[in-house]
Amino acid sequence: MSGKEVFYQGNEACAEGALYAGCRFFAGYPITPSTEVAEFLARRLPRVGGAFIQMEDEIAAMAAVIGASLVGKKSLTATSGPGYSLKMENLGYACIAEVPCVIVNVMRGGPSTGLPTGPSQSDVMQARWGTHGDHPAIALAPASVQEIFTETVRAFNISERLRTPVSLLTDEIIGHMRERIIIPPEGELEIWDRPRPTVPPEQYKPYDISEGIIPPMADFGSGYRYHVTGLNHDETGFPTNKPSLVQPEEERLMAKVTENLDILEKHEYTEKEGARIGVVSFGSSARSSRAAIGLAAEAGIKVDFLRLITLWPFPEDAAVQMADKVDTIIVPEMNLGQMIEEVQRSIAGRAEVVGVNRADGEPITPAQILDRIREVA
Amino acid sequence: MTFNYDEYIRPGKLPHIWCPGCAHGIVMKSIIRAIDRVGLEKDKTVIVSGIGCASRMPGYVDFNTLHTTHGRSLAFATGVKMADPELNVIAVAGDGDALAIGGNHFIHTCRRNIDITMIVFNNNIYGMTGGQFSPTTPHGRLASTTPYGNPDYAFDVVELSIGAGASYVSRSTAYHAIPLERQIADGIAHKGFSVIDALCTCPTTYGRRNKLGNATEMLMWFKDNTVGVKAAEKMPPEKLEGKILTGVFKKEEKPEYCDEYAKIIERVSAKG
Ligand SMILES: Cc1ncc(C[n+]2csc(CCOP(=O)(O)OP(=O)(O)O)c2C)c(N)n1
Ligand code: SF4
Ligand SMILES: [Mg+2]
Numbered sequence: 001m002s003g004k005e006v007f008y009q010g011n012e013a014c015a016e017g018a019l020y021a022g023c024r025f026f027a028g029y030p031i032t033p034s035t036e037v038a039e040f041l042a043r044r045l046p047r048v049g050g051a052f053i054q055m056e057d058e059i060a061a062m063a064a065v066i067g068a069s070l071v072g073k074k075s076l077t078a079t080s081g082p083g084y085s086l087k088m089e090n091l092g093y094a095c096i097a098e099v100p101c102v103i104v105n106v107m108r109g110g111p112s113t114g115l116p117t118g119p120s121q122s123d124v125m126q127a128r129w130g131t132h133g134d135h136p137a138i139a140l141a142p143a144s145v146q147e148i149f150t151e152t153v154r155a156f157n158i159s160e161r162l163r164t165p166v167s168l169l170t171d172e173i174i175g176h177m178r179e180r181i182i183i184p185p186e187g188e189l190e191i192w193d194r195p196r197p198t199v200p201p202e203q204y205k206p207y208d209i210s211e212g213i214i215p216p217m218a219d220f221g222s223g224y225r226y227h228v229t230g231l232n233h234d235e236t237g238f239p240t241n242k243p244s245l246v247q248p249e250e251e252r253l254m255a256k257v258t259e260n261l262d263i264l265e266k267h268e269y270t271e272k273e274g275a276r277i278g279v280v281s282f283g284s285s286a287r288s289s290r291a292a293i294g295l296a297a298e299a300g301i302k303v304d305f306l307r308l309i310t311l312w313p314f315p316e317d318a319a320v321q322m323a324d325k326v327d328t329i330i331v332p333e334m335n336l337g338q339m340i341e342e343v344q345r346s347i348a349g350r351a352e353v354v355g356v357n358r359a360d361g362e363p364i365t366p367a368q369i370l371d372r373i374r375e376v377a
Numbered sequence: 378m379t380f381n382y383d384e385y386i387r388p389g390k391l392p393h394i395w396c397p398g399c400a401h402g403i404v405m406k407s408i409i410r411a412i413d414r415v416g417l418e419k420d421k422t423v424i425v426s427g428i429g430c431a432s433r434m435p436g437y438v439d440f441n442t443l444h445t446t447h448g449r450s451l452a453f454a455t456g457v458k459m460a461d462p463e464l465n466v467i468a469v470a471g472d473g474d475a476l477a478i479g480g481n482h483f484i485h486t487c488r489r490n491i492d493i494t495m496i497v498f499n500n501n502i503y504g505m506t507g508g509q510f511s512p513t514t515p516h517g518r519l520a521s522t523t524p525y526g527n528p529d530y531a532f533d534v535v536e537l538s539i540g541a542g543a544s545y546v547s548r549s550t551a552y553h554a555i556p557l558e559r560q561i562a563d564g565i566a567h568k569g570f571s572v573i574d575a576l577c578t579c580p581t582t583y584g585r586r587n588k589l590g591n592a593t594e595m596l597m598w599f600k601d602n603t604v605g606v607k608a609a610e611k612m613p614p615e616k617l618e619g620k621i622l623t624g625v626f627k628k629e630e631k632p633e634y635c636d637e638y639a640k641i642i643e644r645v646s647a648k649g
Binding site for chain 1: 387390419420421423425435436439440441442443444445446449452453454455456457458459460461463464481482485638641642645646
């Protein structure tokens with residue numbers, strides 16, 4: 001990749017990636033370990049004619065982000081556990097009203113105030129089910145500073161194309177770690193924009209799905225006057241409680257994910273011939289996993305590795321592929337066992353599944369994972 | 378000449394959900410006339426609300442309309458306004474929506490002095506959920522959750538707004554539909570955050586329980602128990618006992634948030 005070389009912190013790479021993707025609005029509320037995203041954008045957004053605002057809390061920040069997105073601005077907010085909890089109310093709103101936006105959660109230990117400066121991966125299930133009601137969920141989990149940049153761009157792209165909120169889950173380790181990265185020149189990474197209406201305003205129906213399950217979205221103020229609500233609504237955007245309309249709407253929101261797995265799923269499967277052990281991991285734990293797998297190889301133990309880059313939707317097929325081959329799957333994660341349940345559910349008994357878990361604010365070490373590999377080998 | 382609302386009401390969206398005798402419709406009509414009076418362009422106007430009976434208002438009117446989550450109208454509206462300061466942004470909310478769950482957003486929007494006009498449909502009760510007390514239910518009143526009388530004391534929307542920094546603050550009532558219209562128009566034309574405390578009535582869940590008479594009698598109560606803030610200056614205190622002051626309480630030119638931010642953009646954007 002050609003481009004500009006910089007030595008960035010993960011949070012800075014996230015903010016830079018957002019700008020690259022076309023983000024022109026940020027609303028947030030300070031919280032460790034995510035604050036650098038806000039600080040970076042407070043400096044940079046006005047320079048590109050965008051807007052930054054520090055709101056009174058995370059609920060307000062999420063609301064402002066949705067408001068700005070409705071006017072056509074790609075919008076971002078960034079937070080950590082306690083703030084992510086507060087985002088949930090309006091994240092659900094963005095799901096049902098189908099408003100693109102990106103939410104960064106630099107994960108720290110919890111519950112509640114937990115470990116403000118300690119890394120964690122314990123918001124995995126919250127990213128899936130955190131807001132009430134059935135709803136689609138998309139969450140990406142980069143594992144390096146470079147990947148934070150590119151996955152932030154991808155988060156915006158997906159959010160725009162599917163008209164749904166996307167969470168980017170990083171953690172205190174990669175959020176604060178510095179690495180040399182390349183910022184690609186403009187145009188090198190593809191940038192997607194939301195579908196916009198091609199019909200004249202008088203024919204526009206904001207949730208018309210006759211052309212596909214993602215309805216074109218008009219910017220407020222562009223001449224297409226319409227209504228947006230968090231109530232279940234019909235194709236005109238007005239509330240309805242007709243069972244014959246509500247159920248299809250609910251199912252369509254989910255289908256936006258299940259029918260777009262080709263653009264959503266992203267993982268790396270590193271195979272070793274004859275391996276009887278597999279590791280499934282993500283984010284900074286994937287870094288330790290990779291190191292452990294290297295050490296195991298030196299000791300003559302072959303281990304397959306599935307690194308999840310998209311967490312939600314979960315890549316069931318890849319997990320099953322691994323389970324059909326190996327006897328045991330190890331799931332290292334900085335929590336007391338969340339992603340492991342999804343692995344177990346997906347593979348339905350095809351292999352043994354064991355965790356490597358840590359929730360003390362310290363990273364999982366390669367040695368810990370290697371120990372588990374030796375145990376099951 | 379009678380005002381023709383047709384241009385502003387969305388075809389097919391009436392009848393509204395409000396009870397017979399509810400004053401929310403009067404406030405809605407005042408807002409429509411005020412918008413017409415100021416001459417706002419429909420395409421460039423966004424009306425934002427939260428959740429509640431009052432917050433259903435945007436669905437009936439032909440603008441860019443945004444019905445959000447309970448209490449959050451001003452936070453969404455702030456994003457809309459900052460994303461395009463050329464848009465005229467109006468927020469409508471019930472008293473519970475604006476001042477209880479939305480209280481934090483309310484005071485901070487006042488402080489920021491962003492150019493949004495907020496109309497509080499203040500009926501002293503949570504209408505939509507069936508008559509629980511709100512932050513403006515007077516002490517001693519009955520509500521479904523204050524069956525022995527409200528032990529709490531009410532917010533004064535005007536004092537709260539002034540204290541928090543709003544630059545235009547007024548109060549009128551659903552009885553005084555024309556002055557209300559004038560104030561809303563004034564608030565929209567004013568650059569900065571404007572709060573209009575629109576006293577209105579919920580005969581269904583508040584009036585009945587507190588034996589305040591029928592819908593008409595509740596409106597007439599406003600006529601008999603309000604005093605214009607200018608007239609009040611010349612009245613002895615005993616005559617003002619128990620009266621509610623109406624009128625414009627504050628109108629101050631002061632820096633507006635988006636203007637200030639635009640200056641920052643101008644100053645730093647040259648640096649690239
Ligand atoms: C988060 C949340 N909490 C509670 C509710 C339930 N709720 C709906 S409307 C409302 C109060 C409405 O009262 P007010 O804002 O005064 O409006 P009115 O109905 O009186 O016009 C409440 C508590 C909700 N929708 N969302
Ligand atoms: S419950 Fe009260 S506020 Fe709601 S529509 Fe009926 S009268 Fe109006
Ligand atoms: Mg009320």
